[in-house]
Amino acid sequence: SNDMGPKEVELILVKEQNGVQFTNSTLINPTQTTTGTEERETWAKKIDFLLSVIGFAVDLANVWRFPYLCYKNGGGAFLVPYLFFMVIAGMPLFYMELALGQYNREGAAGVWKICPLFKGVGFTVILISLYVGFYYNVIIAWALYYLFSSFTGNLPWVNCNNTWNSLNCSDIWTFNRTSHNVTHRSTPATEYFERGVLHLHESEGINDLGLPRWQLTSCLTVVIVVLYFSLWKGVRTSGKVVWITATMPYVVLTGLLLRGVTLPGAIDGIKAYLSVDFHRLWETSVSPHCFHNPVSKGSSHFAELLIVYCVIVIVVVFRDAIITSSVNSLTSFFSGFVVFSFLGYMAQKHNVALEDVATDGPGLVFIIYPEAIATLPWSSVWSVIFFIMLLTLGIDSAMGGMESVITGLIDEFKFLRKHRKLFTLFIVLSTFLISLFCVTNGGIYVFTLLDHFAAGTSILFGVLIEAIGIAWFYGVGRFSDDIEEMIGHRPGLYWRLCWKYVSPLFLLCMVIISFGTFKPPYYGTYVFPVWANIIGWCVAISSMAMVPIYAIYKLCVLPGTFRDVSI
Numbered sequence: 335s336n337d338m339g340p341k342e343v344e345l346i347l348v349k350e351q352n353g354v355q356f357t358n359s360t361l362i363n364p365t366q367t368t369t370g371t372e373e374r375e376t377w378a379k380k381i382d383f384l385l386s387v388i389g390f391a392v393d394l395a396n397v398w399r400f401p402y403l404c405y406k407n408g409g410g411a412f413l414v415p416y417l418f419f420m421v422i423a424g425m426p427l428f429y430m431e432l433a434l435g436q437y438n439r440e441g442a443a444g445v446w447k448i449c450p451l452f453k454g455v456g457f458t459v460i461l462i463s464l465y466v467g468f469y470y471n472v473i474i475a476w477a478l479y480y481l482f483s484s485f486t487g488n489l490p491w492v493n494c495n496n497t498w499n500s501l502n503c504s505d506i507w508t509f510n511r512t513s514h515n516v517t518h519r520s521t522p523a524t525e526y527f528e529r530g531v532l533h534l535h536e537s538e539g540i541n542d543l544g545l546p547r548w549q550l551t552s553c554l555t556v557v558i559v560v561l562y563f564s565l566w567k568g569v570r571t572s573g574k575v576v577w578i579t580a581t582m583p584y585v586v587l588t589g590l591l592l593r594g595v596t597l598p599g600a601i602d603g604i605k606a607y608l609s610v611d612f613h614r615l616w617e618t619s620v621s622p623h624c625f626h627n628p629v630s631k632g633s634s635h636f637a638e639l640l641i642v643y644c645v646i647v648i649v650v651v652f653r654d655a656i657i658t659s660s661v662n663s664l665t666s667f668f669s670g671f672v673v674f675s676f677l678g679y680m681a682q683k684h685n686v687a688l689e690d691v692a693t694d695g696p697g698l699v700f701i702i703y704p705e706a707i708a709t710l711p712w713s714s715v716w717s718v719i720f721f722i723m724l725l726t727l728g729i730d731s732a733m734g735g736m737e738s739v740i741t742g743l744i745d746e747f748k749f750l751r752k753h754r755k756l757f758t759l760f761i762v763l764s765t766f767l768i769s770l771f772c773v774t775n776g777g778i779y780v781f782t783l784l785d786h787f788a789a790g791t792s793i794l795f796g797v798l799i800e801a802i803g804i805a806w807f808y809g810v811g812r813f814s815d816d817i818e819e820m821i822g823h824r825p826g827l828y829w830r831l832c833w834k835y836v837s838p839l840f841l842l843c844m845v846i847i848s849f850g851t852f853k854p855p856y857y858g859t860y861v862f863p864v865w866a867n868i869i870g871w872c873v874a875i876s877s878m879a880m881v882p883i884y885a886i887y888k889l890c891v892l893p894g895t896f897r898d899v900s901i
Contacts, residue, residue: 396662417663424659424663426833429656430804440745441456449803451803451807451888452802453888456746465789491522491525492522496522499522503521523701523708539860565740590676591672594675597675598682598683600674601678602681603678606674607670673698677691740757784873785855787855791874801837
């Protein structure tokens, strides 16, 4: 070349994962130094990041799962073990994951360059995030369908005079006191959800799914389009979206609480929510079957905390770990007041016991809540507000899950970085195609199966292996040195003890209990066939298997001893 412009030499020292070092020198044109290297994307503002993490950690489970579990397992007494578990495991592990993400500035798989043998944990997290997206987006589609249905003078789930209603529909609740289930009649809200929205009556089971319903498919399409345009440019785009999606739920929850406490029976519901029953808590603690209930919230909590670190780039580690985990738990507790104020109202309205209306999962937000809202003045307005809240809760959590998959794979396969928009489109379309199984006539059965197996035991297993890899292979001492390099001081003795001993032991117990107390999934009176449970276990095992598969692969392809590969 005749170009005799100034040149400079870039000397790069690279430490290979097996301990072998080499240098690489290249000639670089100064005019190209800023454009020749593609920098990793970061959050535009610190508050964007914090809102994104809070928005992802706080999701629909905080509204429909925690309050019910608190009520069923001792009321206010349940908060004692819950807070204890959060302090000894939830916060320390979340602190660990935030620090791991900041120091390495990589996705779920890339961060394990510090301990290559455990890189399979990253792929476990990516797979779990992908599996959850298959059915989580369907919940958002349901909420969108309800939102569209709310723009009417008379809400469609208030009477039995609709085309989808059966002869069994009645405004009067009839309960069998021995089973606490509706046995003779079904309410208009129940039939609207199961017959008007899901068309469950047209399916005989998971072996008879039918074709996707065009109404729900259309709603699902809208959800996927929103997710794509929120993610296609990375965290700079999603960081702006969360200003709405992360803050709106708190505005709506506060409005619903102010309205709920004025309803007759609301105070009785809140008293039942907070009542301290150490006898039920003791039964929960000593019975393996019952102990699985608080553990299930723990697994949900850890699922939220574990996957978050996939999208972390820059953060003040300790403060954000405390803020996010505290906000997550406080939101769960606060939402309980909202939920039980309306449940107390429904119990008094129908003259039944509170335990007959208390439920969790989709039944709470798509049956009980809509029915309660329908009895209020300006019911359509309250319905619109409520389902907007569900949409915002779902969208920001779905964005976090999708981002963890996209970022994790792009960081691992660098060539994808230049094609982020196309790769994002591929991921969301793949998710959409699988989600179509959940919007068929029997889609609720596929939804229930995925919800039961995709992120239960497998996420607990993933967190356990992560804790072992950091604490016992990479080393708490080296990890503390990394944190000191970032924030100027080492973590305290409490955090180091939790990382080394307390949290891994606690997680090991949770994994054992999760396996030991496993119960097959069911929906209402429908029991899933054996082959469906086998498929569910294949889904769960496929993510957990990434850990041993990748470890064996590393041991086979990399030279050196076991110690060289694992540190």
